[in-house]
Amino acid sequence: MDPTIRVAIVADGDVVHRGLESVVTELPDAVLVQGRTEGPALEAHADVVLYDVIGLRHGEDDQLTHLVKETDAAVVAVARELKPDLADRALEKGVDGVISLSATVSEIHEVVRAAALGDLLGDGSxxxxxxxxxxxxxxxxxxxxxxxxxxxxxxxxxxxxxxxxxxxxxxxxxxxxxxxxxxxxxxxxxxxxxxxxxxxxxxx
The missing domain is CATH 1.10.10.10 (Winged helix-like DNA-binding domain superfamily/Winged helix DNA-binding domain)
Incomplete structure (x- = not known):
């Protein structure tokens, strides 16, 4: 069995994408499996997808719907503090969890690991x-x-x-x-x- 957590990042902005990429690469048991990808036909053979909620700002949710319903990955929405409504919309679409873009590196690492285990609630699910x-x-x-x-x-x-x-x-x-x-x-x-x-x- 492969202990590696395969992580994909879906983010429109270069700064956010590169920031999340640097955080993920610091996680010893994680590997990035998907580069920057646009459109709903994302094929990210990933355990966890970090999805920047800013992608919902224009009411376009096809890509998030695809990730939630048609892939096997756990989808974690990366929330923007100035746009709380976008995080709410992501939850309504069925994401597995939400973490703030302002979270610490260790907090993001913890969420990625928990998402891969299906235990984002930390309750031994x-x-x-x-x-x-x-x-x-x-x-x-x-x-x-x-x-x-x-x-x-x-x-x-x-x-x-x-x-x-x-x-x-x-x-x-x-x-x-x-x-x-x-x-x-x-x-x-x-x-x-x-x-x-x-x-x-x-x-x-």
Missing amino acids: LASLDYTRNPDHRTPSALLSSRETDVIALVACGLSNEEISKRLYLSINTVKTYIRTAYRKIGVTSRSQAVGWAHQHGIH
Whole structure:
């Protein structure tokens, strides 16, 4: 299993983008997987996306909707203190969490790690309870919880995150949390790899 946290940054301004980039590169277990990208077709094979809420200032939310609903990443909105309404809109769109642009480096590091674990509330949520980086002698499929198995089976059937959420009566964020923790347990980093793994182990 890969312990690296893959982080993507979505920010319009050069100064903000470079600032967040420098913060992420100081995190020993993180790696940037996506450079600057515009438009809704962002393909960031990331565990965590830091999304600058200023992107919502003109009422355009296609990119954020795509990130929340169509990727498996945890999306953390980077809030602007002078624009609190934008953070509220990001929360309404379903981001996993919010952190201020004025947060300290250590605070941002803590949020990135928590987001990757699915435990932004710090309450030992389902993801942190299921998550492990320790070697395990069980078969790969036995590493998954029953709910993770259900989700991976539906991924293997070609369902989108939104379709899985409706099928299992789970929120989009919960589905993404199960997917991320399952990926780490079975040692894959993409949806196509997860589909191949599921078929190989008879989970579909």
